[in-house]
Amino acid sequence: MSRSNSREAIGEMHMRGRMKGSDFHVTSAERQWEKVTVDEATRMRLNGESAQCMAHMKAMKKAGGVSLREADGADTSKDQDWPLDESCFAKCADMYCLITTGLWLVPKVLIFVIPMLLLELPALVLLRSYVATLKPGTDKVRRSGRFWMSFVLASLLFFPAGILAIVSLMVDYLFYWLFGITFCIFTSRYCAVWRSMKALNPYRNGPWIISHLPDIYVALTGQTARQGIFEIAWSLSNMLLFIPWFKYYVTVNPWLQNLDHRFVSQITTSMSDIAPAEHCASILQEIISRAKHHPGRARKVDLWSFVPHYPSPPPGRRYALGLQQGVRYTSPLIQFLLIVHTTHANSCDGNSTEQHVASNSCQLPIYRVILWYNNPYHFLTAWVEASISTGGPSQPEKVDGVEHPMWGVSSASPLAAGRASLTGLGVIDSFFDYWLPVLVHEVRYSHHRMAGKSHQEALQIANDMYQEVHSKDGISRPIADKVGLDQYHGDSAYDDYGLPKQVTV
Numbered sequence: 001m002s003r004s005n006s007r008e009a010i011g012e013m014h015m016r017g018r019m020k021g022s023d024f025h026v027t028s029a030e031r032q033w034e035k036v037t038v039d040e041a042t043r044m045r046l047n048g049e050s051a052q053c054m055a056h057m058k059a060m061k062k063a064g065g066v067s068l069r070e071a072d073g074a075d076t077s078k079d080q081d082w083p084l085d086e087s088c089f090a091k092c093a094d095m096y097c098l099i100t101t102g103l104w105l106v107p108k109v110l111i112f113v114i115p116m117l118l119l120e121l122p123a124l125v126l127l128r129s130y131v132a133t134l135k136p137g138t139d140k141v142r143r144s145g146r147f148w149m150s151f152v153l154a155s156l157l158f159f160p161a162g163i164l165a166i167v168s169l170m171v172d173y174l175f176y177w178l179f180g181i182t183f184c185i186f187t188s189r190y191c192a193v194w195r196s197m198k199a200l201n202p203y204r205n206g207p208w209i210i211s212h213l214p215d216i217y218v219a220l221t222g223q224t225a226r227q228g229i230f231e232i233a234w235s236l237s238n239m240l241l242f243i244p245w246f247k248y249y250v251t252v253n254p255w256l257q258n259l260d261h262r263f264v265s266q267i268t269t270s271m272s273d274i275a276p277a278e279h280c281a282s283i284l285q286e287i288i289s290r291a292k293h294h295p296g297r298a299r300k301v302d303l304w305s306f307v308p309h310y311p312s313p314p315p316g317r318r319y320a321l322g323l324q325q326g327v328r329y330t331s332p333l334i335q336f337l338l339i340v341h342t343t344h345a346n347s348c349d350g351n352s353t354e355q356h357v358a359s360n361s362c363q364l365p366i367y368r369v370i371l372w373y374n375n376p377y378h379f380l381t382a383w384v385e386a387s388i389s390t391g392g393p394s395q396p397e398k399v400d401g402v403e404h405p406m407w408g409v410s411s412a413s414p415l416a417a418g419r420a421s422l423t424g425l426g427v428i429d430s431f432f433d434y435w436l437p438v439l440v441h442e443v444r445y446s447h448h449r450m451a452g453k454s455h456q457e458a459l460q461i462a463n464d465m466y467q468e469v470h471s472k473d474g475i476s477r478p479i480a481d482k483v484g485l486d487q488y489h490g491d492s493a494y495d496d497y498g499l500p501k502q503v504t505v
Helices: 003-015 040-047 051-062 088-132 145-187 190-203 209-227 229-251 277-289 295-303 425-450 455-464
Strands: 260-264 306-309 319-328 331-344 362-371 382-389 406-410
Touching: 051 190, 088 145, 088 209, 088 229, 145 209, 145 229, 190 406, 209 229, 209 295, 209 306, 209 319, 209 331, 229 319, 229 331, 260 425, 277 306, 277 362, 277 382, 277 425, 295 425, 406 425, 425 455
Parallel strands: none
Antiparallel strands: 260 406, 306 319, 319 331, 331 362, 362 382, 382 406
16 A cells, blocks of 8 residues: 555544554554564663663553553543642642742842853853854764864863852752752641652653763754854753753652643644655654754744754664753743753664654654653653654544654643643643644745745745644644634744745845
8 A cells, every 4th residue: 555545544544433543553564663673671772761761651551552541541642631730739839839939049040140151151162163164954963083072172161160050950959858848848748749759750760961961062063053152052051050940849849749640742733745754754853853954944943932953863872862942932031951862763773773652643753752850951751752643533634744742740730730831741732732833834845845846936835834723732623714824914833933934035
């Protein structure tokens, strides 16, 4: 059966409600991620996995795929039901969290921010000089002699900033324990704390950042090529100084919150016009993993409020540390970098392509990102996948879209779980519904440019097919009566970013 006919069959099976979990993938001959060619210990080393995390995810898959409870089912094409905890206790805990956060972060800003910016600039200036030696269109930073010389010198220059970052982290831990244990004692929630600690256990033993500093340098190279030195300096400072607190104290705090495993998923509108699926995946990989873009794309990506960069792994590994940059477009001061551990599905290093895929609606995996609890520089704790999707039983109209399922640790508190919360999986679920149409636009534009169309033609096609979704918990349906940028009358994510609607040659 051809791939186009296969897509039609998938869509028809969805519409008739006959599709089961085993039908959600391409044929077994194509499922390279399930081929076992090395022993388990070798695979975990190649993929950057831990035995406890893998056991947890396999148990979840066995229970259906959504959670460890079989009652939650196997439909990974929609969000798990997750009602907010509106109890008096939850609201009081949130208020305590905000007050104590203010008590610590206000003096921290005054003490740490300016010294951190000044101390990290020399290393970033050197890094920017290294970026200038890369040609536009460079896919991968080669770890050559020149790279290692630059890395060693930058490390020496960054050493004072690194010491300040460690001091900041240690003081964060001190106040985390002080405020957290105090709350626990006065509320006598010892058993609840133990249960919440248990929910975090699968994510405790990921690869340590300190042993992957060259990966960070490579990722900073790519991000600096996208954003520029001063934007990266500010984002890096905010990551080092504030993200650990928002992770451990605000987002997943077992001393204040009742933590459990939560599932959310986002799926873009269909990209069936970009065939085959491998081609669509390769465009996404180029956008996200390329070290240095050509100026046109670099300018567009720089305008996004979320810029993921997952560099290709070095020889001997299928994973590497990458960086995400987040920015609130309405408030440019709120921007930060986030460190992620990313396994690349297209990597065959170590004679292995095997990796566990948790989603039941995956057609072709692209990336697997684990946000470890022992990684202080990402505010979430989760297992995340990025794949070409079948759309699953709940969203068959999104077949061949990109899915982004997330299995994470979360509370149900209004502060850290809702779609309008300060942090947590709920607000991230909402954000990706907002940002993903812009990514789809760039993928579609790139596809038609690769097919030989002019700038104007490719942009016009991408504009005409632009579509957003009704963002909400559960299922975010496409806005059926708004297909094409002109239908949004300037009220779209694409317009919010100030991206070009016309290309001038």
